[in-house]
Amino acid sequence: MLREAFEYLTTPCPPLARRFGYLAEAVALGARYRRQRRAWEPHVEACRRFVAEAAERAPRGGRALVAGSGLLIEVPLRELAERFDEVVLVDVIHARSVRREVRRFANVRLVELDVAGILDPLEATLRSGGHLPSPNPPELAGGRFAFAVSCNLLSQLPLMPLDAIDRRAPHVPDAERATFAKALARSHLAWLARTAHTAALFTDIESLWLDGGRVVEREDSTWGIPLPAPDRRWDWDIAPAPEEDRRRDLRHTVGAWFDVTGFALSC
Numbered sequence: 299m300l301r302e303a304f305e306y307l308t309t310p311c312p313p314l315a316r317r318f319g320y321l322a323e324a325v326a327l328g329a330r331y332r333r334q335r336r337a338w339e340p341h342v343e344a345c346r347r348f349v350a351e352a353a354e355r356a357p358r359g360g361r362a363l364v365a366g367s368g369l370l371i372e373v374p375l376r377e378l379a380e381r382f383d384e385v386v387l388v389d390v391i392h393a394r395s396v397r398r399e400v401r402r403f404a405n406v407r408l409v410e411l412d413v414a415g416i417l418d419p420l421e422a423t424l425r426s427g428g429h430l431p432s433p434n435p436p437e438l439a440g441g442r443f444a445f446a447v448s449c450n451l452l453s454q455l456p457l458m459p460l461d462a463i464d465r466r467a468p469h470v471p472d473a474e475r476a477t478f479a480k481a482l483a484r485s486h487l488a489w490l491a492r493t494a495h496t497a498a499l500f501t502d503i504e505s506l507w508l509d510g511g512r513v514v515e516r517e518d519s520t521w522g523i524p525l526p527a528p529d530r531r532w533d534w535d536i537a538p539a540p541e542e543d544r545r546r547d548l549r550h551t552v553g554a555w556f557d558v559t560g561f562a563l564s565c
Contacts, residue, residue, distance in 0.1 A: 302329050311391045312410065314417050318458050320390050328369055328393070334541065338371075341534035341552065345372035345500060348530050348554045349447050352498035355556055359383050360444030363494060365413050366451040370396055372500075373449065379403040382444065388413060411436060413489070414455050414482055424466045430478040435489035446494030448486065450552075452501035453519040456482045476522075483521045484565060491562035500554035502534065508547045519550070523565045528553030 302325050311321040331338060349372070353362065362378050367387035378385045385406045387396070392408045400406045412418075419431035456479035463470055463478075490497045503525070507515035530553070537548035 302326070305393065309391065309393055314421060315390045315412075317421075318417060318462055320458060323458065324369065324391055324393060328395075330537070330541070331369070331371055334536070334538065337535045337538050341532065341536075342372055344530070344532045344552070345449070345554075346374040346377075348500055349449075349498070350374045350377045352447060352496070352554075352556050353378060353381055353445055356445035356496040361386065361440065363388060363438070363443045363446040364449060365389075365446060365490065365493075366449040366454070367392075367396070368449060369393055370399060375399065375403065375406065379406055386438070386443075388438075390417075409438070411438075413451070414459075414486060416459055416482060420459055420462065424462060427467075430463070430470065430474055433482050433485040435485055438493065442492075443494040444496065446490060446497045448490050448497075448499040448501070450501050452483050452486055452499060452523075453503070453521070454501075455486055456521065480521045480523065483523050487523075487558055487562040487565055491559040495559075496556075497558050497562070498554070498556050499558050500530075500552055502550035503528070503553040504551040506549045506551065507543070508549060509545060514546065525553070525565060526555075526561055529556050530554040 305325045305328070306321060309321060315321060358381055360382060361384045362382040364373055364385065364387050367373055367389050383405060386409055387400065387406065388409045388411050390410065390412055392410060397408065400408055413435055415434035415436050416431065419434070423431050459482070460475060460479060463475060490499060502519045505517045505519055506513050532552050534550040534552050535547065536550050539545055539547050542548050
């Protein structure tokens with residue numbers, strides 16, 4: 299607990315991101331990874347292997363983008379830094395551990411960014427009332443990247459905004475919330491395809507609750523978007539009991555695509 303409190307108090311974070319809970323979530327994620335490192339190991343290895351393989355499909359040199367770089371748990375940073383002239387890590391906040399790691403690479407830089415372009419307009423809406431805003435992902439300077447990868451963002455992007463809506467605007471109808479969440483996920487796919495010539499993505503596509511190894515609850519994680527069959531697929535034991543439930547284990551099914559540019563606009 300002391301470590302988490304120190305990280306929360308000392309991590310640089312924009313006030314709006316802190317208000318929406320992104321800093322608390324990042325600190326909690328790091329703590330869970332430390333507790334569940336062994337259970338997560340197959341997932342982490344699968345992610346890093348997929349990202350490295352996806353990057354090999356892009357020409358050497360040029361610029362690479364990692365969207366949702368997080369704590370770099372799932373990112374093979376050294377391999378990317380060796381393959382590309384520049385690697386840009388984009389997330390709403392960057393932990394001190396990430397900042398230390400990046401100093402080892404002369405061609406890696408950090409960009410603090412709300413990739414969905416939703417926090418400012420949503421904050422304004424929550425203050426004033428009215429309909430939920432549309433996402434407006436920002437364009438990054440320097441033209442298209444040679445390669446980009448979205449790291450478990452598709453399923454996660456709507457979560458913190460929806461939490462804020464639940465807390466501050468509980469009167470918003472469920473149908474409007476669902477439309478809002480789907481718009482965030484769809485806009486992320488379109489943004490990713492615009493941003494890079496080769497745009498890879500991995501995301502959890504299904505959440506499973508297991509009791510004694512038997513699936514007792516199943517939920518789609520992609521907000522109803524009709525994605526094609528993934529190029530790679532694996533399980534992620536994200537919260538074995540009693541991490542979130544005394545008896546039940548939480549497992550995510552992860553899907554990964556080497557290049558979304560061919561289908562992003564049709565989803």
